[in-house]
Amino acid sequence: MNPLIAPPLPFDMKPRARDAVRDLKLQQFVGNATHLKDTQRGGIFGRDFGHDYDELRTVARDTKQYALDHLDELLERFITNAEKSGAKVHAATTGREACEIALNIARAHGAQGRAMSCVKSKSMVTEEIGLLPAFEAAGIKTLETDLGEFILQIDGDAPSHIVTPMIHKDRVATAKSFVRELGARYTEDPTELTMIARAHMRGLYRTADLGVSGANFLLADEGAAVICTNEGNFDLSVGGPPVHIVFVGIEKLIRGACDLAPFLKLLARSGTAQPLTVYTSFVRGPRRVGEHGGPKELHFVLVDAGRVGVLASEKRDLLRCIRCGACLNACPVYRKVGGHSYGSMYAGPIGAVLTPELERAQGNTDAGLANYADLPRASSLCGACYEACPVKIDIPKFLMHDRARLRERGLSPKSEGHMLKLWRWLAERPAMFRFAIRAVRLHARMLGSKDARSGAEHSWIKSAPGPGAGWTQSRDLGIATGESFREWFARRDNKSGGGR
Amino acid sequence: MRIALFTTCLAEALAPRALKATVLVLEHVLEHVLEHEGVTVELPAAQTCCGQPMLSNGLPADAAILARRMCEIFAPYNAVVTPSGSCCSVVREKYEALFARGSADHKAVVALAAKTFELIEFLETQLKIDPATLRGKTPSAAPITCHDACHLRGIHRHGSTAPYLTRACCGDVRELPDAAQCCGFGGMFSTQFPEVSTALGEEKLAHVASTGAATLVASDTGCAAHLAGLAHRKNVALRVISPAEALAESLGLLETGAPNGGNPGAPNGGNPGAPNGGNPGAPNGGNPGAPNGGKP
Secondary structure (H helix, E strand, O other): OOOOOOOOOOOOOHHHHHHHHHHHHHHHHHHHHHHHHHHHHHHHHHHHHHOOOOHHHHHHHHHHHHHHHHHHHHHHHHHHHHHHHOOEEEOOHHHHHHHHHHHHHHHOOOOOOOOOOOEOOOOHHHHHHHHHOOOOOOOOOOOOOOOOHHHHHHHHHEEEOOOOOOOOOOOOHHHHHHHHHOOOOOOOOHHHHHHHHHHHHHHHHHHHHEEOOOOOOEOOOOOOEEEEEEHHHHHHHHHOOOOOOOOHHHHEEEEOOOHHHHHHHHHHHHHOOOOOOOEEEEOOOOOOOOOOOOOOOOEEEEEEHHHHHHOOOOHHHHHHHOOOOHHHHHHHHHHHHHHHHOOOOOOHHHHHHHHHOOHHOOOOOOOOOHHHOOHHHOOOOOOOHHHHHOOOOOOOHHHEEEEEEEEHHOOHHHHHHHHHHHHHHHHHHHHHHHHHHHHHHHHHHHHHOOOOOOOOOOOEOOOOOOOOOHHHHHOOOOEOOOOHHHHHHHHHHHOOOOOO | OOOEEEEHHHHHHHHHHHHHHHHHHHHHHHHOOOOOOOOOOEEEOOOHHHHOHHHHHHOHHHHHHHHHHHHHOOOOOOOOEEOHHHHHHHHHHHHHOOOOOOHHHHHHHHHHHHHHEHHHHHHHHHHOOHHHHHHOOOOOOOOEEEOHHHHHHHOOOOOOOOHHHHHHEEEEEEEEOOOOOOOOOOHHHHHHOOOHHEEEEEEEHHHHHHOOEEEEOOHHHHHHHHHHHHHHOOOOOOOOOHHEEEHHHHOOOOOOOOOOOOOOOOOOOOOOHHHHHHOOOOOOOOOOOOOOOOOO
């Protein structure tokens, strides 16, 4: 698997974050795209619902929460109804199992001595379970048909955003890749580039043995899947090949089409500032007698891969996530460090809280948080993600929750913990606390640097020890060294008159 | 009515002028705008830290100890007012989750949350002060711009400082581009991921520079220290003050341009290449005998 999104564990985020901050192209591409999408998101919600679309978010939150609270029942109902319509339903506890199920399906259709081929539409869960490497190892040639994913595939790159996977690249890089990998003529025109990819893909849809996709929603009442795309590639991947496999995390279940409307209203608006994605496709059962298109066999692979564990934990709200990507676009840290800094297919705020819970993050030691100890700390807790989330997941709360778990398990820097404990101990003793503040101010007065124009009452600390070094490597610390607030307050109280 | 000043430890250590300004503005409003008798602004001496650093860094039990202290200390008062957006949001939003629902502690933090306010919020929503009544005698025309603490989102006050200061004529309030984005401070995040924090701070400073304002009003002591410290290191001429200071200066309760908590001019004798050419000095030429000042 690609080490960009499946790095060796434990994962160290800091070097990647440092490199990303210095990468001017990444800063430009990711910064511009996220700002634009975030602004447009605000715009379209304002235009369509007035600036207060809180009610819609509440409905979506409660609807999804209802589904999670009744997951057992909905799973059963989905399986019954999907099988009734002729689809086959498989359950996979682990990613490896999910891949095995797919390989078995493929083998059942493989012709001796002929390599099989697969057309795949975009799916995060297949990234999560490592489907492509498993297919490649089994000799199944797989084509990513989402344009962004296709470009990443021919470049050996990995997605860095849930919705816009090649947000870290531009069309110049794409033009070069198409010349190199497809023998195309050089063009930077987006339409021409799209036509080159289209020409390359069209024939492959017709000859593929297998179609693979993810799903945005599973409808229990209908036994159907709903897939939202902008490129129509899903419809081709389900329409051409004789067999189609839908991989889907179990948290995608909702009651049925009756509950779908709020999510369709929120998903595309939150993700790409569109009222709806260009295609909203419903898949229910294989091709029926008299129908001309659609797969002869339709499989659903329901993937757990850590989700049941999340459901039983305090972080169960995370399963409400509909993968819209709005929190990534809104996040100041994501904008600066890009997706690959998170070492996971799920980047940004939701990735920071979700990744440690995923099966793959656990490694062999059942210690996802230990393997991704930097993620909960890589946030300023600004709350932009919570504000953007269409299903109201309080991501900052879960970041704080994970920070407490890190501290309990001794996975946070010890010196920092001791300092905070000392701070709290002092804070229980007002006289000593005031003395400590006075000591800081005195330190600044004695050792800080003064500017000609800042006067005798203000000092700048230019280098500090311990955790302070992180501050002073790029910033000075300004401290007012003159009369303290309390001295001033006492003085004017005594005079019971003006004075400042 | 008794109003308690919630100073916050960071402001006591770094920005005493913001606290002085808070007291002066509150007293001005009570005496001259509301003409209230018997309302006092008090400083509960035993207050220390609200526990935000512990809460944000995985030590909720330690934060709970300090939350209990806060409840006891502020129990006698009708309102608790602070110039710091983030400490305010901790009391308002975060304390509740530290205690079991129905417990005495839980009731106490809910009661404290209900009477704790950030200064501008207190003026606008509690005292219902029309900012137009806070216009100084000679309104400043100096360009300023405002950065709101992200934590004000939680109490639905993000973006509220600039309109209030505009209507109070605290200067020519310029719109800050991309105002919704965090400045990168984030408490200990600033030392844990210094490069990311700094990159965000630099972006914020670039937006501030683009407005042409030489004064930045930041509604949190942490954001202010981060941005002022970054500007100082980079020899960028920028004063960083609190909303309370902006109001107090405009009302003539504090001298404009005093150097506390900010960077009054380019170090190294000014930087002719810097935008705005350094700080030419107090725009209002100082104001030694502040009108309306002090108590009768």
